Amino acid sequence: xxxxxxxxxxxxxxxxxxxxxxxxxxxxxxxxxxxxxxxxxxxxxxxxxxxxxxxxxxxxxxxxxxxxxxxxxxxxxxxxxxxxxxxxx
Ligand SMILES: [Zn+2]
Ligand SMILES: [Zn+2]
Numbered sequence: 001x002x003x004x005x006x007x008x009x010x011x012x013x014x015x016x017x018x019x020x021x022x023x024x025x026x027x028x029x030x031x032x033x034x035x036x037x038x039x040x041x042x043x044x045x046x047x048x049x050x051x052x053x054x055x056x057x058x059x060x061x062x063x064x065x066x067x068x069x070x071x072x073x074x075x076x077x078x079x080x081x082x083x084x085x086x087x088x089x
Pocket of ligand 2 (some may be wrong): 076078083085086
């Protein structure tokens with residue numbers, strides 16, 4: 001085992017139920033969550049997050065994510081198996 005300073009970021013498996021970036025289909029959309037400022041204790045997600053509070057790492061836009069299956073319906077699958085929804089095409 002090699003030691004690393006960086007914590008490993010888990011890879012998100014493609015799935016039709018993933019929430020993905022409506023622009024590029026990346027599943028690595030981030031949103032702001034409630035975290036207690038003093039100890040970083042995770043309180044929970046917000047139920048109604050405005051579009052501005054989402055952030056896509058891949059294409060650097062603020063956009064609310066859509067379902068992967070919905071994304072592929074509109075833009076078509078990306079590769080086989082699809083890197084967005086995981087379907088064999
Ligand atoms: Zn994106
Ligand atoms: Zn797809």
